[in-house]
Amino acid sequence: MPTAPAIETHELRKVFGENTAVKGLTLLVQQGEVFGFLGPNGAGKTTSIKMLLGLITPTSGSAALLGAPIGDRSVLARVGFLPEHFRFQDWLTAAEFLELHGQLYGMQPGDLRTRINELLERVGLSDFRGKQLRTFSKGMLQRIGLAQALLNRPLLVCLDEPTSGLDPVGRRLVRDIIHELRAQGTCVFLNSHLLSEIEVTCDRVAFIRHGEVVRLLELASLDSGQTTVTIRARGLTTETISGLARWGKTAAMETESLTLNISAETNLPEITRYLVAQGADVFAISPQRTSLEEIFIETVGKDGGL
Amino acid sequence: MKNTWILARATFREAIRRRIVLTGLVLGLCFLVLFSLGFHFIIMQISQAETNGATDLANRAIRRAADTEGQNALLMAGLYAVTFLCIAMAALLAADTLAGEIGSGTIQTIVTKPIRRSSVIFGKWLGFAWLLGLYFLLMAGGIVLSVWIQTGYSPDHLLTGLALIYLEALLIMTISLACSSSFSALATGGIVFGLYGLAFIGGWIEQFGAVLNNATAVKVGIIASLIIPSETLWRRAAYEMQSPLAGALGMSPFGTTSVPSPLMIGYALVYLLMVLGLAVRVFNHRDL
Numbered sequence: 001m002p003t004a005p006a007i008e009t010h011e012l013r014k015v016f017g018e019n020t021a022v023k024g025l026t027l028l029v030q031q032g033e034v035f036g037f038l039g040p041n042g043a044g045k046t047t048s049i050k051m052l053l054g055l056i057t058p059t060s061g062s063a064a065l066l067g068a069p070i071g072d073r074s075v076l077a078r079v080g081f082l083p084e085h086f087r088f089q090d091w092l093t094a095a096e097f098l099e100l101h102g103q104l105y106g107m108q109p110g111d112l113r114t115r116i117n118e119l120l121e122r123v124g125l126s127d128f129r130g131k132q133l134r135t136f137s138k139g140m141l142q143r144i145g146l147a148q149a150l151l152n153r154p155l156l157v158c159l160d161e162p163t164s165g166l167d168p169v170g171r172r173l174v175r176d177i178i179h180e181l182r183a184q185g186t187c188v189f190l191n192s193h194l195l196s197e198i199e200v201t202c203d204r205v206a207f208i209r210h211g212e213v214v215r216l217l218e219l220a221s222l223d224s225g226q227t228t229v230t231i232r233a234r235g236l237t238t239e240t241i242s243g244l245a246r247w248g249k250t251a252a253m254e255t256e257s258l259t260l261n262i263s264a265e266t267n268l269p270e271i272t273r274y275l276v277a278q279g280a281d282v283f284a285i286s287p288q289r290t291s292l293e294e295i296f297i298e299t300v301g302k303d304g305g306l
Numbered sequence: 307m308k309n310t311w312i313l314a315r316a317t318f319r320e321a322i323r324r325r326i327v328l329t330g331l332v333l334g335l336c337f338l339v340l341f342s343l344g345f346h347f348i349i350m351q352i353s354q355a356e357t358n359g360a361t362d363l364a365n366r367a368i369r370r371a372a373d374t375e376g377q378n379a380l381l382m383a384g385l386y387a388v389t390f391l392c393i394a395m396a397a398l399l400a401a402d403t404l405a406g407e408i409g410s411g412t413i414q415t416i417v418t419k420p421i422r423r424s425s426v427i428f429g430k431w432l433g434f435a436w437l438l439g440l441y442f443l444l445m446a447g448g449i450v451l452s453v454w455i456q457t458g459y460s461p462d463h464l465l466t467g468l469a470l471i472y473l474e475a476l477l478i479m480t481i482s483l484a485c486s487s488s489f490s491a492l493a494t495g496g497i498v499f500g501l502y503g504l505a506f507i508g509g510w511i512e513q514f515g516a517v518l519n520n521a522t523a524v525k526v527g528i529i530a531s532l533i534i535p536s537e538t539l540w541r542r543a544a545y546e547m548q549s550p551l552a553g554a555l556g557m558s559p560f561g562t563t564s565v566p567s568p569l570m571i572g573y574a575l576v577y578l579l580m581v582l583g584l585a586v587r588v589f590n591h592r593d594l
Contacts, residue, residue: 086412
């Protein structure tokens with residue numbers, strides 16, 4: 001069913017005793033999308049993922065994965081999951097661990113063997129296939145966990161903090177794998193605090209606060225929106241500076257440096273040509289994009305939604 | 307069914323890798339050696355006394371009967387110890403299994419596979435039943451074999467008796483597994499041994515009651531057996547295997563006076579299945 005959304009939730013709610021973990025989550029994630037699920041600690045992100053995967057029963061509301069209502073376990077054959085703070089069966093070797101999980105996915109032995117070799121290679125653990133997981137470092141466990149989530153060639157992968165515990169090389173690996181998954185048309189549902197990671201991997205993000213979506217954002221729009229530019233140049237005359245007003249407002253001025261708020265990044269070449277024509281010596285023109293971090297703080301508040 | 311089998315094998319492999327099997331094996335062998343030595347020296351003493359004293363034929367026959375009694379009593383004492391070890395093994399094996407995996411999050415990648423949650427319970431149960439079976443076979447088999455090699459004696463209804471003791475170990479393991487689906491490992495251990503203690507005391511009250519013809523005491527014992535029918539299985543097993551004379555003479559610590567009826571065995575079986583069903587039900591509805 002290529003038309004069914006990867007994830008669809010409607011007013012999904014979970015109450016633990018007196019504590020409302022998820023207030024009412026309504027979300028639509030399409031297949032093939034890389035979707036970031038952002039929010040402060042305690043915003044209900046992990047609880048939401050657990051409800052989607054049938055680990056936690058929702059108090060009310062409804063949800064569907066790949067068109068199947070949650071609770072339909074057969075759909076899980078096409079879903080991969082890497083939990084947060086997981087621990088695996090550490091008495092198993094890397095290959096045995098993947099074999100066990102592949103068997104539980106219902107994979108055929110021949111296919112499973114090929115897939116195990118492929119994935120061990122992909123996450124860089126081929127040399128450790130016969131080593132027990134108890135000897136693995138945190139980063140190696142994260143890698144084998146990721147391999148586990150991809151065994152069944154899923155249509156939807158839920159990754160809960162996949163880069164925690166990883167060094168820069170490992171983080172790069174996760175990023176590359178996510179790009180590959182996107183190219184294959186796999187939907188990736190990513191929950192991470194590393195906003196720089198989200199920024200380079202996700203198509204869309206949802207900001208969650210108190211278990212509700214407070215903002216949805218297309219990350220591509222971050223590139224084309226209003227931008228602040230810092231211009232470092234010598235020989236800027238007052239006329240030159242006032243001439244810049246046609247592209248935007250000057251926000252700050254120091255010797256040899258001025259900050260300008262412009263409406264679109266596409267104006268940058270024109271501004272450069274103008275400055276050169278006015279006889280200024282331009283050293284640098286650097287656009288300062290509004291980072292996801294700024295949007296995050298602005299959206300969920302400095303208190304982190306506590 | 308296939309998933310149950312996969313998880314049973316994983317459970318068995320875990321016990322081997324975590325050296326649970328090895329520890330059980332080494333300590334079990336120590337126990338068997340100790341028992342065999344003790345048995346050997348006691349039997350030597352008895353037969354020496356016999357050759358010193360016995361002259362006429364009648365006397366010799368009586369002593370032969372006494373021999374069998376002694377061998378039976380020692381064998382039952384050995385099996386009693388084995389029963390206790392198996393029960394401890396059963397309780398400990400299962401106590402941490404679900405509680406531990408829920409606590410560590412290991413369970414999360416298992417139950418998010420396209421399998422029923424009940425497969426996890428059945429798989430673990432089967433894996434532990436398999437392990438316990440091997441352990442019990444080694445221990446009880448070792449004791450019976452040791453006595454048979456040394457004296458040629460083997461008790462009546464041996465297989466029925468052993469099957470009942472194995473059923474008792476399975477019952478304790480099932481209770482431990484069920485508790486482990488909602489309580490911590492420590493609480494599970496406390497509950498299981500508490501229940502076992504209750505059954506143990508209940509069993510003794512019932513035996514005293516039977517000897518003293520006190521109907522109320524017997525009733526108290528039966529109620530304890532209904533709450534947890536573990537001790538009752540041991541007493542039926544002991545009744546099956548003890549020598550007729552020991553049964554007729556009345557109380558002995560390793561035999562039995564008040565005999566649990568076959569109905570009680572049926573009750574224990576149903577009880578086990580109900581507890582297993584309860585474990586599935588609780589685990590199915592639990593937030594993980």
